[in-house]
Amino acid sequence: MPPRLSSSQKAEVLVEALPYIQRFYDRTIVIKYGGNAMTDVALQEDFAEDVVLLKLIGMNPVVVHGAGPQIGALLQKLGKQSEFIQGMRVTDEETLDVVEMVLGGLINQDIVTLINKAGGKAVGLTGKDGHFIHARKPEIIHLLDSRDFIPVIAPIGSDEKGVAYNINADVAAGKLAITLQAEKLILLTNTTGVLDRGGGVVTGLTSQRVKEMIDDGTISGGMLPKVECALDAVKNGVKTAHIIDGRVSHALLLEVLTSSGVGTLIRGASANRANHR
Ligand code: ADP
Numbered sequence: 001m002p003p004r005l006s007s008s009q010k011a012e013v014l015v016e017a018l019p020y021i022q023r024f025y026d027r028t029i030v031i032k033y034g035g036n037a038m039t040d041v042a043l044q045e046d047f048a049e050d051v052v053l054l055k056l057i058g059m060n061p062v063v064v065h066g067a068g069p070q071i072g073a074l075l076q077k078l079g080k081q082s083e084f085i086q087g088m089r090v091t092d093e094e095t096l097d098v099v100e101m102v103l104g105g106l107i108n109q110d111i112v113t114l115i116n117k118a119g120g121k122a123v124g125l126t127g128k129d130g131h132f133i134h135a136r137k138p139e140i141i142h143l144l145d146s147r148d149f150i151p152v153i154a155p156i157g158s159d160e161k162g163v164a165y166n167i168n169a170d171v172a173a174g175k176l177a178i179t180l181q182a183e184k185l186i187l188l189t190n191t192t193g194v195l196d197r198g199g200g201v202v203t204g205l206t207s208q209r210v211k212e213m214i215d216d217g218t219i220s221g222g223m224l225p226k227v228e229c230a231l232d233a234v235k236n237g238v239k240t241a242h243i244i245d246g247r248v249s250h251a252l253l254l255e256v257l258t259s260s261g262v263g264t265l266i267r268g269a270s271a272n273r274a275n276h277r
């Protein structure tokens with residue numbers, strides 16, 4: 001058991017959050033929910049509480065989720081292999097049905113239920129709803145997050161013929177963060193952050209350093225779309241991007257409301273250092 005805090009320590013912790021609450025009030029925070037935080041029941045509840053808390057203190061959290069482990073498990077049951085190129089799932093027509101069912105159906109509704117149980121008003125969407133992913137005009141998201149609602153988005157798009165396609169959740173979250181000109185893009189995953197060769201967490205990543213790490217193979221697989229979309233986001237108006245450890249309980253809250261972030265920070269070259277951790 002962790003040591004219990006005294007009343008004055010509790011007050012200090014709450015007060016520490018004040019500057020962050022002021023700074024991020026009414027700002028949009030796009031959160032990619034994935035990795036272990038998504039499969040462990042206790043962590044799921046922590047995540048839902050964090051999202052509801054951020055909403056209630058005046059921020060606009062938008063959740064984009066993956067379903068990698070769950071899709072993989074069902075495909076395996078159906079005797080189909082999962083195939084990945086550069087960390088992104090390859091979807092043929094048959095696989096896409098499974099993706100739509102699991103990602104846009106089961107998992108999306110699970111997350112909506114979780115957030116609602118924690119006291120929020122979550123609304124589940126896929127990129128097909130309001131055609132917002134294809135059209136890149138997410139009025140529907142603006143409409144929802146400027147009210148009491150918390151949008152929970154499954155990254156399925158459709159082309160002009162109505163044919164569905166699966167978009168990597170990191171990539172979808174990054175694009176959405178740009179379109180919404182979010183304050184933060186936060187990617188929850190199953191490592192302590194972006195790791196260097198020695199297994200240490202790298203922070204303050206620049207595009208040059210990322211390029212080197214990709215070229216020498218230090219960054220590979222599922223981490224590729226994350227670092228790429230994070231860099232893309234901060235180059236295009238998102239203030240900061242964070243790749244954080246979803247295995248840490250309340251990782252999201254720690255990242256947004258305390259000085260002890262839990263992972264890798266990526267910021268745009270022009271971001272004001274004094275203003276953004
Ligand atoms: P998620 O469900 O969060 O998208 P992924 O498996 O797609 O998870 O991506 C995270 C994985 O990327 C890590 O578990 C790790 O195996 C892999 N990875 C590759 N290079 C790195 C790196 N340099 N630092 C951290 N993780 C890395």
Ligand code: MG
Pocket residue numbers: 066068087222
């Ligand atoms: Mg992934």
